[in-house]
Amino acid sequence: MHKTFLPAVLLLISVVASHGLAQTLPEPAVEGLRYYYPPEKVEPREIEADICVYGGTSGGVVAAIQARRMGKSAVLLSFGKHVGGLTTGGLSHTDGGGADVCGGIAREFYNQIGQSHFKPSDAEDVYKKMLAEAGVEVHYLAHLDKVTKQGTQITSISMENGLVVKAKQFIDATYEGDLLARAGVSYAVGREANNVYDETYDGIRQPGTGGHNFPKAIDPYVKPGDPSSGLLPRIVADGGVPGEGDKAIQAYCFRMRLVKGEDRLPFPKPNVYDTQQYEVLARLFESGADPRMGWSIDTNNHHLFNGAYFIDFVGGNTDWPEGDWKTREQIYQDHANYQIGVMYYLTHSPRIPSEWREKFAAFGLPTDEYRDTSGWTHELYIREGRRMLSDYVMTQENCQGYEVPEDSIGLASYNMDSHHCQMVAVDGAIRNEGNVEIRVSPYPIAYRAITPKSSECTNLLVPVALSSSHIAFGSIRMEPVFMILGQSAATAASQAIDDKVNVQNVQYDQLAKRLLEDGQIIQYKGASGVPVSLAKLKGIGVDDRDAKLTGEWEESNHIRPFVGRGYRHDKNEAKGECTATFTTKLKPGEYEVRLAYSANGNRASNLPVTIKYVGGEQKVIVNQREKPSVDEIFVSLGNFRFDKQGEVVVSNEGTNGHVIIDAVVFVPVE
Structure with missing residues (x-):
């Protein structure tokens, strides 16, 4: 059903207003490329x-x-x-x-x-x-x-x-x-603090951790070594406190379609070409770092310098989720000018070694796709915007299988994944912040x-x-x-x-x-290795999240099963520097002590575990390459008498592989 309901005066005002807006929008980075096309008439x-x-x-x-x-x-x-x-x-x-x-x-x-x-x-x-x-x-x-x-x-x-x-x-x-x-x-925008939903991967990350980091120390200042000269574009001096929340979201880019051969369009020079935006790229090449070029028909951020700095316009999208159409048009053109400029810079700048310029110039844009937008895709990759806040919020607990809703309407299966959210100047070098890649x-x-x-x-x-x-x-x-x-x-x-x-x-x-x-799949039929809930275990359990840790332990949930949300490992590094102490209050009596871990061939076969009990201390050697014998996740360390506290210490001293810490359970002996 169609009917006219606006008076002629309002119609005229709307037309004039839309034409005025069109005149204030930024020029397209290349011909025909726009996010927002104001209505020509109402x-x-x-x-x-x-x-x-x-x-x-x-x-x-x-x-x-x-x-x-x-x-x-x-x-x-x-x-x-x-x-x-x-x-x-x-x-x-x-x-x-x-x-x-x-x-x-x-x-x-x-x-x-x-x-x-x-x-x-x-x-x-x-x-x-x-x-x-x-x-x-x-x-x-x-x-x-x-x-x-x-x-x-x-x-x-x-x-x-x-x-x-x-x-x-x-x-x-x-x-x-x-x-x-x-x-x-x-709705929410940005990253919640970890304590909002009791998560570990949500909030601000420690700069330089996670994947796709700078292979070498790259100076963040306009004039190298001179903080008074200011920071290069989009680099911040303070990335915030790890674990807290902010308004940052993972970076956007265009998933450009690259082709080789004579039937290709050379990379154009964008309408706004600011070479300072590419100073970090130039310094990466000058540092001697391996570019690790992996361009293909569908090129992503990690296809150059392993994603340290390429097509993601890190920090340039914060205002997108709640921006009006004009604001988004400006952000869109900023992204387009930057990324089209990246490709032009790599193929034209004398600061890029000639042998690499030739390799880059072998690629171009397609002649048979995106014809209305000069061979450049019309779609900006909006990796994250607003997120609704309803009575049920999907969280890390869902992704890791710890919380399973009963009203499934479909499955997700990709990593918990975030591209960089910030670039931070730390001790005179650029550190990427925000990357997360955790399998599920x-x-x-x-x-x-x-x-x-x-x-x-x-x-x-x-x-x-x-x-x-x-x-x-x-x-x-x-x-x-x-x-x-x-x-x-x-x-x-x-x-x-x-x-x-x-x-x-x-x-x-x-x-x-x-x-x-209608053919939807709402329950997974494969072998998922469902995580074990600590609360449902027999006995008194202590998860790795509650252990007292020394040294650097890295979180993972790659190999299942595991207790809780995952486990930690020592990265097979810093031997003798990492310990995990599992302590809990107990009623006096005899307990069987069990250690949880997921077995794998890269684990330590000589893990020293010390149990502190009424009679003193006892060291037990655990082979974490062997599958645990109790419920396929625990190995028994023996029976011990405790007074009011149980304590188990795991160390990576002298170990010959990855050391896994997951959980310790004290099971009363009847």
Whole structure:
């Protein structure tokens, strides 16, 4: 249904305002490349649908398709000129999303294009074909202007170009959570302090730890060795206190498509070319560090200098999540100018050794992709934006299998992953901060994590900017997962319409039944090696998190099973400098002492463990290469009598491999 409702005077004001905004926007980095295209005119019109999906991401596309398959009318609103998000705007392969964890419409899509070496334009063609076959009404250049609510129900959303969509249910499928924010739904931006959700990987990290660090000390000052000259661009003097929270988010970049051969476009010089932005790159080459070039058709940040400094515009995206369209356009162009400039600098600057300039110049941009944007992808990789805060927040506990929700609507399987958030000057050298890469086994995502608090909105679902901590979102944020959650969201929205209930009150049993019928995978069938809960163990346990540590121990959860969230190891370094003391209060009596560890061939076969008991001390040698004999996770150290305290000390003195500390349990001897 369409009808005009704006008076002519308001229409004229809107047109004049949009033209004025267009004149204040920054110039594109290269011809045709924009994030935001202000409306050239305002055409007041109204559409009604059962389900309105705002956000043309891969999750939004799949949600709209599923809505139609559920027999509902659906409208898909895309902010830009394309649909598919990063899947059609940079990727040529997907991380995660194998057939054992990803089914449904996502599997249909990948069965058509494959999950590696696909062309972005081919991916978009498949999406458009699927949308057309489903009968989805698609609108492009739909820029959200206003949300109208009655109580906790969204009644309509308005676009800058005059389009108003009324619907029974709404789905926010944007990377940034733009609709949920306008609808008054709670959200978070940035990194929580570790103590907010009792996590270990969420907050500010120690600069220089994690992966993708500088291979050599690189001076951070404009004039090397002179702090008074100031810091180079985007480098900060104070990175904050490790473990605390901040507003920083992991860096963005463009996943550019690089090609070789004569049929390529040379890297252009961007509209704004600031060579100081590339001073760090020049100093890296001059340091003699190995560039470790790994360019391919789909090049990422770690494909030069192992990600120490390349295409991620670290620190340049802090204002993106909550920025208005003009602010984001400026940030978008800053990213584009920087990254296009990186490629131009590497192929033209005399400070880059000639042999490397020649290697870089062998690559270029495609002539058969992104023709409207000079061969450069239109899609900025928004790795993280707003994150909804609902009654259930996905956290590290979920990623590591310690907390398992009963209302699964799909699986995530990628690492807990964060690119750098900051570059910090430490003792006269640049240190990257924020990188995290911790493996996980496939785990379920709760339906409650895509539903807002019922007091805030009752007809909105959020499958992309879902309720999660920074580090959990770093694992969930994969395109296949957004597609999975988009399908599940549309299924739930349809059932809410049929049952005339709020989205928070959808019957989960019915939802799960329909998801399974439609090919979704909501429970992992593989061998996951589920972590062992300390609280459920017989006896009195002390986790490695509660042990008194000396020396440097590194956290891991690579090899399962383990107790709690993971274990620590000594990196097979600093022998004789690392100890872990497990202490707990006990009732006087005899206890069997058990040591937990995950066995592997790289472990120490001569680990010294000292038990301090009533009779004195006893040293036991443990072979951590052998599989533990008690429940496949514990080895018995023997029975000992204790008074009011039990104490076990693990040391890496003289050990011949990685030393693992996980947990110690004191089991009463009856």
